[in-house]
Amino acid sequence: MKKLILASVSALALFGVAACSDSGTDNTTTQSTNPPAAEPMKPATPDAPKPAEPAPATPAPAPAQ
Numbered sequence: 001m002k003k004l005i006l007a008s009v010s011a012l013a014l015f016g017v018a019a020c021s022d023s024g025t026d027n028t029t030t031q032s033t034n035p036p037a038a039e040p041m042k043p044a045t046p047d048a049p050k051p052a053e054p055a056p057a058t059p060a061p062a063p064a065q
């Protein structure tokens with residue numbers, strides 16, 4: 001039984017080392033890509049009206065009765 005356990009552990013260790021080793025067979029190279037040149041942002045709707053004037057900070061006086 002000890003031999004079976006030892007053989008199993010040895011096989012697992014061998015597979016682990018084989019999976020993690022750098023054997024040098026992977027000769028693929030990657031080429032870096034440059035992002036496209038940034039263009040200035042354009043408005044989504046060029047014909048959009050300008051925002052309205054904000055309300056005054058103080059309320060208008062009440063009309064006389």
